[in-house]
Amino acid sequence: MSVRIDIAGLPPERIVFEPSPLAELGLALHALAEPGHHPGLHGWATATSASLKPDLADRLCEADFLWRTTFSDVFMPFAGLRGHHGRPAATLAEELDVLDRLDDERFVNAALEFTCNQTYDQGRPSPLTDPAVAAESLELAATRGPRQTDFTRRLLADPAAVRAWVRRLIEDCEEAFFADTWRRVQGQLAADARHKTELLRRKGLAEALTAVSPALSVDEDRRYVFLDKLAQGSTTAVDPAVGTGLVLVPSHFGWPHLLALHAPGWRPVIQYPVATGELPAPASVELLESRLEALAHPVRLRLCRNIARSPYTTGELAHALGISAPEVSRHLSVLKKAGLVSTRRRGRYVLHQLDVTVVARLGVDILEGILR
Template sequence: MAITLQFAGFDTKDLGVSTSPLAELMAMLHVWAEPDHHFDSSAQIQEIARQLDDQLIAEFNELSPLWARFRARFFFPLASDKNQIFERELAVLAALPLETFVSMAAEGIRGFSKGLPAAEKLLHDQSGRAEFLETCRSRSLGRFELADQLLQNPPEFRSRIIRFLADCWSSFFSREWEGLFVPLGGAAAQLAGKLQRADPATVVATLSVTAKAFPGLSEVRFDKLQQRRVQLSGRQLLLIPSRWIGNHLTVKDHAGYPVIVHFPAQAGQKEVLKIQQVRDRLSALSAESRMELFRHISAEPMTTSELAARLGQPAAQISRSLRVLREADLVVSERRGKLVYHRIDTAIVLRLGPDLLATLTR
């Protein structure tokens, strides 16, 4: 599955790069809500959370469906300003047309966009409203309660979100942003320079290890657990660097507003495995004979003949098993004089669990 950006007919004057404190705060909240998906950052965010008061934590828990998985569109810039300011972003959110806010909030609470009724139907049509609430209830009681609060009083619901975001700023995020403003601004400036020298699709394809450019089609595809095609012709495209997003690049597309690519800005992104690589590694260890061989060389490096003697198997069969494990990057073979020794790649094996999780949830 993939999110595809179609660049055919796209005007580069509609392309911008910007930092966004609101988007970065949302990224922090997302890590806080989904620590198992961001194991590299979860300890740091939990340390911050331990310093917060109970009321803010309770509000975070109740509102978390808005950023836990799908992430509501209004947390990203609603205008293509070069550099966003937090107070201004909150002011733009406060001035967002009410029906647009309801649509974006409902999409975030439910957790997916497909088949979402129009805001007018959610607010005024009993059957559409009931269907939406029941869908949210089927996902979780928390989502249902949040959806009901949204539809009962949209202006108060928006004010509640803005108050919570302002409290986050004063409690912890203003200090966090002081340390992030310069490096994220540098990442944005560096990317803007690249866009002046190269084709935008080519540059956008470098923003994530999950991306692939198709120059002949003027497309960039991001390997995601979604299937969507976004036509950029006549649209604005805004690229936003993030420290807290990890490797989890996000694409947001809401009619009438800039298409957002929220991308990891940290240097040296860790490679994210392709699904086939994960499948190959799990398959390599699924056979009992290969697992038994694997256990032997986990204790000490061994030659093919030693393994054949220990396991009571022909050397040719041992060689075939080693080849499967080696092709899955689980085994390293090293020559020492006239002999070749086989050992497990400890670093790869240690990351089997985290790599599997990162690949499945990107």
């Protein structure tokens, strides 16, 4: 499974790395709403939450579905504005001005992503003009709770009022905490964008994408960029009706998320966490699936119980489990292919041992893969 971005024929200068204050605020709000996703940000999240005035905290709670369970494209309006250069602005105020220039239909669809995520990359009629889609949006919002229902009803009835409310909320967040936060992280994000731009210029797209994340890749013909995610979707960076270009946005608050804007009619955007020495390389979805499948078999679990304690030969395992040596070899082969077992030779014996470090990290890898 992956998200695929068509870049066939895209000029290199149309692939850009740039920070976005509004996109960064979206992830900062997510970190406040879901601190469990971001263990490295607990201190910041606790201090920031404690400093919020009750009125602002209540308003953030009212709208947190825009960033808690999904990442609304309203935080990347530069990608959805026709006739725009398709790149982030330097300041939050400028990006909010771009957000104001989105037409109501585009804003409403982006704000209602929490009710239509199953059709995200396929598009759907506007709920402002299609009564059936409006009814479906309200019905789906009702399954998620009264706040979502009320927000959806107000948005469909008076988009202009909700847009003004959202802008005031974001401006109040900037005043309360984000202006200071952005001053602290902006230099780091700009430096990362410059480094990746230079890497793209000197060593090419494949090298630059690998530096962004091991979960990003490009095919040999440089036709597609792939994001290794549990999500599945596709989009294009070369649609002349939308505007060509691919923007990669670094984020201080992003890990473990690797976000892809791939809505129809929008330029694609990838928002990625800026790497630090503390962040492990993400395991691929394919590798996670192979490890879970390897451990799902009861015989292989019994094998793991033995070889977790000390190295065993194939013959010893066959005797311990009461099965044939060839059967043990077949199960060990599956475990080795999944990277769970190592082997070493001692004289004429071949010893097998469980890699307990890999197994201990498996739960974290699964969580990161799901959240990516």
